[in-house]
Amino acid sequence: MFYSHLLLAVYILTFLMGVPANILSFITFCRKVRRKAAPIDVLLLNLTVSDLLFLAFLPFKMKEAYDDMNWLMPYSLCPLTGFLFYVTIYNSTLLLTAVSVERYLGVAFPLRYSLCRRPRYAVWACVTFWLLTSSNLCFVYILPYYQWSEGFHGFNSTASSPPLTCYLNFSDTELSILLPIRLELFLVLFCVPFLISCFCYVNFILILSRLPNISRRRRLRCMGLALGTLIVFAVCFGPYNASHVVGFIHMENQGWRNLALVSSTLNACLDPFIFYLSSAAVRSMLNRCFRRIVAKVHLLR
Template structure:
């Protein structure tokens, strides 16, 4: 079961109930408009954030290591959007390529959750235990953690594909498409992903943010205004994560519990599912904003990049104006 795209007229091969076949404007209209917008905005924004995070990582900032990986994850997610646009337009996409893009997009989805957990734990240790765990806040430790996270996520995804029987015929099955209604094996995988891919990271982030807020409240080295600013920032990050992914995960849970073998339920849940799949893409556009909020260094570097771009733009305008004068 895949959270990315559901095709038109796709039915479970074991069922022939025509009630499971549903044509919908979401596929050909909403996906086309939403994913086009997300790609136009998200691609340059994440390229900028990747550059800034890379510069900070080269300066020895361990938090930037997580931001580099988060930027890569968001970019992988973003560059897969044109494929979903092609599918929405009804254009052919090869089975192997379709499956590969689905895996890339799906892994990016959960890698992002894992990296947000890493950032939460890093900030938790830095604020609550500033005199301890210095080795955890080193660049090489962050690199090792990110490498382990990618390996674990890929391993889990490969295992789940194996459990579904999709790994054996990877090139023959279009993993970017799924059947209606959901098969029982897919339902088990969906519930596992809701628990491990959303609820567990949410619990970790909630715990870390709560402990950070308590530590800041008892701190005498920070002004009350600064404590409120940090607390509001942490609340914003947590709320944004819940808003971006919570509704989708809730529908996934309902599908896993109610849909297997039930065509009528599959049809009822399909439209909310399709809309909320596109809704999760907002996260890839919001992450670059978080970089500025989480780190003042990231904000400063982004400001420098934008200033250089403005200077280059001004110079190009002057150059073209001189050319026009020369013509006369």
């Protein structure tokens, strides 16, 4: 019961904080891309869309947590919710990595990169990321229907009625297929992007520290972006991906896997802070909103 209530509280907090922040970011990036698109704006716009898609299906996870991890909604929503839930999480890791690469190339090779800096390359990268995550996580969509058709022993007595849980309990045969796939997710969609991000941001910070013509305020903001992104990457995505490795070693489904998803869920409301540090357009929009709020409060007084 405590476990379900903790998940529900984190889901509600993420939803209430993430929805307005990401909608504001989405409007800002749409205007920026329409006016004059840059690769970083395309990447951040896709990251915002990914977060909004995640938040759109988060109420179904809230209902699941409220029902003590039982799936009492129409079962057709289970595969779709799980699929989009995990696709958007792993898509965020790839997009954050792409942002780190774009930042590194901009300071390491400013002249050469400016010659080939085209928004369409960022669009192709985003399309590739969506296809990569969707193809790697298609089993999340297929497995619940397989469990329904076969009848999950111990949790469902007949094949005609759907399982009582959604992507939570697995047979030994299913785990023999599922655990190697999870290990592949850990290596391909977490380890590789994280190592690339570490390389890019460490060198990004070293290069900035040696540049004399950058103001102290801008240098600190860029360093905060680099360190903040790495911390978000490690804290939000590390625990859940670590469960893949532990599960593969012990050849069993870890009971704390969904608890590790708590940190991954928080990523949807932490990304706007990255947007604030990465984009002058977002900072300008937030400053205008803040000034309007202050002016209205002053008038009310």
